[in-house]
Amino acid sequence: MSKGRDDIRRLIRTIPGFPKPGVQFRDITTLLLDRDGFAAAVEGLSAGLEEKPDLIAGIEARGFVFAAALAHQLGTGLLLIRKQGKLPGATIAEEYALEYGTDQLAMHIDACAPGASVHVVDDLIATGGSALAAARLVQRAGARLTGLSFVIDLPDLGGADLLRGQGYSVHTLVEFEGD
Amino acid sequence: MSKGRDDIRRLIRTIPGFPKPGVQFRDITTLLLDRDGFAAAVEGLSAGLEEKPDLIAGIEARGFVFAAALAHQLGTGLLLIRKQGKLPGATIAEEYALEYGTDQLAMHIDACAPGASVHVVDDLIATGGSALAAARLVQRAGARLTGLSFVIDLPDLGGADLLRGQGYSVHTLVEFEGD
Numbered sequence: 001m002s003k004g005r006d007d008i009r010r011l012i013r014t015i016p017g018f019p020k021p022g023v024q025f026r027d028i029t030t031l032l033l034d035r036d037g038f039a040a041a042v043e044g045l046s047a048g049l050e051e052k053p054d055l056i057a058g059i060e061a062r063g064f065v066f067a068a069a070l071a072h073q074l075g076t077g078l079l080l081i082r083k084q085g086k087l088p089g090a091t092i093a094e095e096y097a098l099e100y101g102t103d104q105l106a107m108h109i110d111a112c113a114p115g116a117s118v119h120v121v122d123d124l125i126a127t128g129g130s131a132l133a134a135a136r137l138v139q140r141a142g143a144r145l146t147g148l149s150f151v152i153d154l155p156d157l158g159g160a161d162l163l164r165g166q167g168y169s170v171h172t173l174v175e176f177e178g179d
Numbered sequence: 180m181s182k183g184r185d186d187i188r189r190l191i192r193t194i195p196g197f198p199k200p201g202v203q204f205r206d207i208t209t210l211l212l213d214r215d216g217f218a219a220a221v222e223g224l225s226a227g228l229e230e231k232p233d234l235i236a237g238i239e240a241r242g243f244v245f246a247a248a249l250a251h252q253l254g255t256g257l258l259l260i261r262k263q264g265k266l267p268g269a270t271i272a273e274e275y276a277l278e279y280g281t282d283q284l285a286m287h288i289d290a291c292a293p294g295a296s297v298h299v300v301d302d303l304i305a306t307g308g309s310a311l312a313a314a315r316l317v318q319r320a321g322a323r324l325t326g327l328s329f330v331i332d333l334p335d336l337g338g339a340d341l342l343r344g345q346g347y348s349v350h351t352l353v354e355f356e357g358d
Binding site: 013015018019025027029032033034035038039042055058060061062064065066068069071072073075076077078079080082086087088089108111112 | 192194197198204206208211212213214217218221234237239240241243244245247248250251252254255256257258259261265266267268287290291
């Protein structure tokens with residue numbers, strides 16, 4: 001049975017107060033457990049691509065899930081964008097802002113050939129800080145970024161608009177407001 | 180072009196001295212970047228299954244990659260086994276030994292229906308501590324564990340033998356000795 005965006009949205013569980021009071025956490029684990037829901041999310045990501053890239057890049061850790069399934073569906077390779085310190089080879093890194101302080105994302109400097117086309121995937125876009133860091137990494141590595149896709153958009157936090165304002169192509173499947 | 184186990188093994192890069200001196204780190208990121216190599220690894224994991232389970236369980240974080248692609252290939256749901264503190268809902272946890280100290284893996288207590296069949300996937304088995312913790316979590320949740328699969332086995336560290344000795348079905352794709 002094929003599922004649509006309403007089903008994907010319904011399968012995402014909201015958990016109030018995680019990781020701290022006041023946050024409405026959008027939990028994709030319940031979507032993943034539903035085989036039709038998981039398949040529909042991957043299909044939705046695939047359908048949103050403007051072209052088939054050479055590589056799908058996934059952002060650690062929940063982004064790995066959707067990026068790996070999408071890469072498998074498309075028959076492309078998979079590029080891992082990880083928290084700084086996790087990759088064993090020579091890396092480039094980009095800092096991004098958290099609510100308090102900063103964090104860094106990294107990728108292997110030799111992960112993609114110059115000019116390779118890369119599409120970035122994560123589970124959720126909020127303020128867009130980590131997504132923007134991932135986009136910059138891919139571009140610094142000499143690849144051609146074809147766009148960024150997310151299962152969940154929190155439009156009140158403005159991340160998708162921020163990225164679009166900088167010229168990036170952004171595709172999202174479902175929205176949750178009030179965050 | 181279909182690739183075999185020799186190709187999978189060749190595509191895994193060895194990086195000496197990560198994360199510390201004396202360790203030969205087996206880096207799967209180079210396998211993932213090769214679309215045929217990645218597809219061959221997922222196909223190899225699929226071919227090793229004795230039955231199609233209800234759920235594929237992936238262990239954070241590299242295990243998510245292979246588990247997600249395998250679940251997508253099989254058309255099953257995906258269960259995330261994460262580091263303690265990462266899952267937003269009510270969890271059960273299992274401790275396992277590290278070289279110095281301990282760590283914990285957790286899963287949502289309501290992640291699978293009683294009697295559901297679950298197959299655990301990770302990228303690598305070394306001493307088997309995290310794999311055994313994952314197996315126990317699945318069983319404590321009331322599921323039927325159909326087995327555990329790994330892309331890489333480090334047989335000198337004895338993890339696969341440890342699990343088999345406890346009655347678990349274990350499948351691995353390639354071995355690296357001398358670790």
